[in-house]
Amino acid sequence: MSLGHLLSLPFKHFKDTQTGSNIIQLTPDNALCNRNYFYQKCFTHDGNKLLLAADFDQHRNYHLVDLKEETALQLTEGSGDNVFGGFITTQDDALIFVKHNKQLIRVDLKTQEHSVLYEVAKGWVGYGTWVPNTDCTKVVGIEIKDSDYMELDSWEKFAQLYHQNPHCRLISIDLQTGERNVVFEDNIWLGHPLYRPNDDNTIAFCHEGPHDLVETRMWMINENGKNLRKVYEQDKNESCTHEFFVPDGSKMMFVSYRPNSHQRELCSVDADDLSFKVESNMPACSHLMSNYDGTLVVGDGSGTPVDVTDTSSHSIENDPNLYVIDLQKDNISAIAEHKTSWAVLEGDRQVNHPHPSFTPDNQSVLFGSDRNGSPAVYLASIHQG
Numbered sequence: 355m356s357l358g359h360l361l362s363l364p365f366k367h368f369k370d371t372q373t374g375s376n377i378i379q380l381t382p383d384n385a386l387c388n389r390n391y392f393y394q395k396c397f398t399h400d401g402n403k404l405l406l407a408a409d410f411d412q413h414r415n416y417h418l419v420d421l422k423e424e425t426a427l428q429l430t431e432g433s434g435d436n437v438f439g440g441f442i443t444t445q446d447d448a449l450i451f452v453k454h455n456k457q458l459i460r461v462d463l464k465t466q467e468h469s470v471l472y473e474v475a476k477g478w479v480g481y482g483t484w485v486p487n488t489d490c491t492k493v494v495g496i497e498i499k500d501s502d503y504m505e506l507d508s509w510e511k512f513a514q515l516y517h518q519n520p521h522c523r524l525i526s527i528d529l530q531t532g533e534r535n536v537v538f539e540d541n542i543w544l545g546h547p548l549y550r551p552n553d554d555n556t557i558a559f560c561h562e563g564p565h566d567l568v569e570t571r572m573w574m575i576n577e578n579g580k581n582l583r584k585v586y587e588q589d590k591n592e593s594c595t596h597e598f599f600v601p602d603g604s605k606m607m608f609v610s611y612r613p614n615s616h617q618r619e620l621c622s623v624d625a626d627d628l629s630f631k632v633e634s635n636m637p638a639c640s641h642l643m644s645n646y647d648g649t650l651v652v653g654d655g656s657g658t659p660v661d662v663t664d665t666s667s668h669s670i671e672n673d674p675n676l677y678v679i680d681l682q683k684d685n686i687s688a689i690a691e692h693k694t695s696w697a698v699l700e701g702d703r704q705v706n707h708p709h710p711s712f713t714p715d716n717q718s719v720l721f722g723s724d725r726n727g728s729p730a731v732y733l734a735s736i737h738q739g
């Protein structure tokens with residue numbers, strides 16, 4: 355197999371035993387497949403094509419799945435693909451992803467032609483998920499000094515990197531020219547860079563690390579490096595995580611939780627004035643993502659978080675459900691079981707996370723699970739068929 359190879363991908367259909375939701379298994383058993391990170395664009399606008407990563411050709415590479423034809427088109431090859439950070443451009447014409455923590459690459463969806471948009475400078479490592487602005491003319495990313503960097507192939511190393519206070523910089527890259535602009539730089543582990551949709555002047559990022567040790571996770575800053583501000587002042591016992599911008603740019607939403615409680619809160623701040631709101635109480639979901647205007651939210655029920663230091667007081671029972679939270683109707687319902695193990699596999703901490711998000715028509719939820727023994731990608735209908 356190689357670039358442009360078209361593989362037949364017969365889908366499997368079944369019903370959720372609890373809810374009757376129609377579930378489609380898109381990728382086969384006995385393979386390593388994952389969807390991209392939950393807020394990165396993975397569907398074409400018409401909802402007919404889906405970006406995912408799969409090891410059909412030895413390495414885990416990007417493929418474009420045709421949901422009508424049940425085929426997978428190979429977009430990348432070789433080792434080193436960052437298989438969570440890649441995204442389809444707003445224009446639906448390319449995949450953009452990072453290879454070997456070093457090169458930001460554009461892949462033409464039609465021809466698979468590769469072009470290098472940006473190269474990480476010597477002495478630095480391109481880290482995590484890099485996110486475009488709405489027009490897809492710029493990307494924000496995080497770079498870590500290579501002397502401070504380590505491969506994060508376990509949750510122990512995740513904690514270790516936090517305590518090392520690595521030198522990090524938040525950068526913006528012009529995709530036309532490849533020019534890099536350093537927005538912010540500090541001896542603190544930085545992560546989750548985000549452009550606010552429809553407002554290039556607002557960039558968000560986080561202080562990364564064990565959630566119960568990080569004092570203030572979420573920050574915003576102007577694109578020119580001015581007006582650094584806390585998004586939200588956390589209580590002493592409060593942990594916040596998995597923040598994302600509602601795709602219309604109106605709000606930032608995030609998960610808040612505290613020790614010795616199963617209950618979690620779906621919270622938001624207004625992206626203009628940072629006014630805070632508890633949107634809903636909810637079951638112990640790890641990741642959340644909303645529809646375009648933030649009226650519907652999908653979350654993945656989880657167990658004891660792995661990214662805290664004090665696991666005993668955060669210990670909770672595993673919840674195997676995908677939930678849809680309707681904020682207008684004030685209603686939460688389990689739509690299907692994801693049944694994933696959450697296990698780290700071959701040094702990959704994220705591959706068995708569901709990372710759910712809506713399809714463009716809001717009728718189904720895309721998620722990952724190793725319910726059949728290996729990580730695969732699924733669609734579950736929200737309403738019973």
Ligand SMILES: [Mn+2]
Pocket residue numbers: 641704707709
């Ligand atoms: Mn995750």
